[in-house]
Amino acid sequence: MNKFAKPLALLALALTIVPPGMILLQGLSSKPTVAAEADTDSVSDTPGPMSDGLMKNLMFAGTLLWFAAAPYWLKEDD
Amino acid sequence: MADNEEFERKRVPDRALLGTKSFVGMYAGEHCAGTEFMLGPLFVAWGANAFDLIVGLFLGNLLAVLTWRFLTAEIAVHQRLTLYYKLEKICGRQLVTLYNFFNGVLFCFLAGAMVTVSATAVGVPFGNAVQMPTFQDKYPTGAAFIIICIVLGILMTVVAVRGYAFLARMGHIAAPWMFLIFLACGLVVLGRMNTVDLFELIKTPAGQEGTKIPFWGVVAFAWFCNSAMHLGMSDLSMLRFAREGKQGWATAGGMFLGHYLAWICAALLLVYWVRERAADTATGVPPGIMAYDAVGWAGLICVVIAGWTTANPTIYRAGLAFQGMFPKLLSRTSATILAGSVSTVAGCFPAFAMKLLDFVGIYGTILAPVGAVIAVDYFLAKRFNLATDYAERFGIPINGAVLLPWGISVGVAMYLYNYVAGVQAFYLPLPTWILCGFLYIVFSKMLNRPTVPA
Numbered sequence: 001m002n003k004f005a006k007p008l009a010l011l012a013l014a015l016t017i018v019p020p021g022m023i024l025l026q027g028l029s030s031k032p033t034v035a036a037e038a039d040t041d042s043v044s045d046t047p048g049p050m051s052d053g054l055m056k057n058l059m060f061a062g063t064l065l066w067f068a069a070a071p072y073w074l075k076e077d078d
Numbered sequence: 079m080a081d082n083e084e085f086e087r088k089r090v091p092d093r094a095l096l097g098t099k100s101f102v103g104m105y106a107g108e109h110c111a112g113t114e115f116m117l118g119p120l121f122v123a124w125g126a127n128a129f130d131l132i133v134g135l136f137l138g139n140l141l142a143v144l145t146w147r148f149l150t151a152e153i154a155v156h157q158r159l160t161l162y163y164k165l166e167k168i169c170g171r172q173l174v175t176l177y178n179f180f181n182g183v184l185f186c187f188l189a190g191a192m193v194t195v196s197a198t199a200v201g202v203p204f205g206n207a208v209q210m211p212t213f214q215d216k217y218p219t220g221a222a223f224i225i226i227c228i229v230l231g232i233l234m235t236v237v238a239v240r241g242y243a244f245l246a247r248m249g250h251i252a253a254p255w256m257f258l259i260f261l262a263c264g265l266v267v268l269g270r271m272n273t274v275d276l277f278e279l280i281k282t283p284a285g286q287e288g289t290k291i292p293f294w295g296v297v298a299f300a301w302f303c304n305s306a307m308h309l310g311m312s313d314l315s316m317l318r319f320a321r322e323g324k325q326g327w328a329t330a331g332g333m334f335l336g337h338y339l340a341w342i343c344a345a346l347l348l349v350y351w352v353r354e355r356a357a358d359t360a361t362g363v364p365p366g367i368m369a370y371d372a373v374g375w376a377g378l379i380c381v382v383i384a385g386w387t388t389a390n391p392t393i394y395r396a397g398l399a400f401q402g403m404f405p406k407l408l409s410r411t412s413a414t415i416l417a418g419s420v421s422t423v424a425g426c427f428p429a430f431a432m433k434l435l436d437f438v439g440i441y442g443t444i445l446a447p448v449g450a451v452i453a454v455d456y457f458l459a460k461r462f463n464l465a466t467d468y469a470e471r472f473g474i475p476i477n478g479a480v481l482l483p484w485g486i487s488v489g490v491a492m493y494l495y496n497y498v499a500g501v502q503a504f505y506l507p508l509p510t511w512i513l514c515g516f517l518y519i520v521f522s523k524m525l526n527r528p529t530v531p532a
Contacts, residue, residue: 013258020262020269020373027269056374059262063376066255074251 005072008065015062019055026050085318089158096319101328104316107253109304109332110340112195112385113188114260115365116434117303118344122352123213123359124290124435128280131342134293138300139333143326145301145308146317150449151326153456154317161314162402165448168455170469172476175403177448182399184306184441186417189392190424193234194431196385197226199366199378211428212361218426231422234386238393239414249387257335259380263372264343267350276342279349291435291502298504299435300337305442305507311449347372362432393418439503443491446507450515451480464522472527479525483517 026048085094121131157164166174194211201208201223208222218224268274291299307313308329317326347368351357369377397414408416424430430437459466469477491510494501 013254016255016258016376017262017265020265024265024269024274027272028274030272055266056376059259059373059376063255063379067251070251070255071247 002072005069008069009073012062012066012069015058015065019050019058022048022050023052023055085158086160087163090318094319095321097321098325098328101317101320101325102331103250103253105329105332106257106335107249107332108388109336110253110257110260110384111336111388112192112365112381113388113431113434114336114340115344115347115369115381115384116191116195116431118341118346119348119362119365119368120213120432120435121291121296121341122280122345122348123362125282125359126280126291126296126345127282128276130291130293130296131280131345132276134296135300135338135341138297139330139337141297141301142304142308142337143330143333146313146329147323147326149453150308150311150313151317151320151323153311153452154314155320155323155325157314157456158318159314160318161311161452164311164314164452167467167470168451168477169448169480170474170476173469173481176481177445178399178402180444182396182403182417183420184444185392185396185399186420187424187430187437188441189234189389189396189417189421190427191431191434191437192385192389192392193227193231193421193425194428195365196230196382196389197223197366197425198364199369199381199385200226200230201364202366202370202378210364210367211432212364213432214361215432216427216429219428224426227425228422230386231418231425234389234393235415235418235422238390238397238418239411248383249391252383252387256380256384257340259369259373259376260340260343263369263377264339264346266372267346271350271353276346279353280345295502295504298502298508299439300333302442302446302504302507303337303438305511306445306449309449309507309511310442310446311452312445314452389421393421396421436503439506440495442507443495443503443510444488446511447484447487447514448480450511451483451518454515454518458519462519462523463528464519465527468522468526477526479518479521482521482525483514486517487511487514 029048085091126134159167162174162178165177169177198210201210204222208226209219211219211223218227268279271279273279302309320326344365347365348357348359348362350372351363351368352359355363357363366378366381369381371377373380394414394417396417397410400416401408401410401413404413454462454464455466455468458464465471468479469475487510490513491506495503495506
């Protein structure tokens, strides 16, 4: 288990922060600009690949994975 | 600590000293807690704007780190004694008992605030069955909320009695993940608001006359919210394990992750609710609900764990303080149960969590002044021809030259806080600390014998 603890813990941290980062980028890219507002055909709230529900599920999985792997990674003497 | 020795009544030996990494971890874990979910939104509720938060918090936290580095750490690495033992040497055993009483009670109230914060997360799955407290609530909001607080309080107390080491370990493990959850909350609500322009987002609400916490208030709060630990020298007990004073810089890990980024991210949660969900800044939104809305179950778990991992050591420390008062009457277990019971009752009253900005200021104002006595004893005793470690040297149980300055300075501060308009609690720790130190020199000259030949 110790052998896999570090990569799994790092994966858990990635699952915790990358999906919210994607939500931020999607939110920024869908920000209505002056040009977009003028163009009535454009969609200012385009959904990206990361939905709110998917992000929350990935973060929850990351949470479970973190508490499973981190105790083996962050040893007492660290 | 090495060999599980605590060195409570002797200098820490060289073999037990710790590296910088240990202190960065300890401070980062301790200052990324459940209360951060309360403090960020409270700044918004009090009308702080983006400049106040970004620049004010930076400056305040920098001043806090400098205080730790050049005051607390400096004394800690030269003396290598716990606060309690150092106080006993200067003030006498009986005065330490009085200090323990205030310390224990205030720790219980702080743990109570964390019980409240955790309860706002535990209550979320129960929906409307649990009436959550708002910023304006001081008293229990209903039977369901009380039951949740009591259950959480009992669990926290049982764990504090039986497994402090487990919880300390849990806090150590949870810290990196908790910080990322705070960050995630901020990123998600920024994404939902389609902007990262904090200056556009965080503004003093229109119609609010002025702000309850101006720029210098934010600076003062960030500087003094842990004043009991740096100015008050409580962290002598921790930093005495440092190899050299410059390891005091490690406190920056806790300040700039927990008290800067985490506070701003938590503040953004309420900003989002105010802008997009028409929430009222005056009443706020419980942290559990905001975290769940932003990042789901991970957020709820974070609120519970953040409150839990900080409340447990706090209950444990309060128990130790009570036991220190009556070492023959109370075992550590019964003292911890007493502390847990007080914390649980306090947790049922949202006042401690919802008035956290005030409470933390009062906490520092009462406890920090004794640190001025230690600072005078260390830095100025020779210059003013005062005897160091006076109580130990002359074998007295209570040093009046400490009791009087402490009582007078805290009394003046509490008078100003209660009766003078515009004086917020978080401005008071430093003036109280300076007054106490000055009066200690005056009363030592008046009441105590001068230094004696070694």
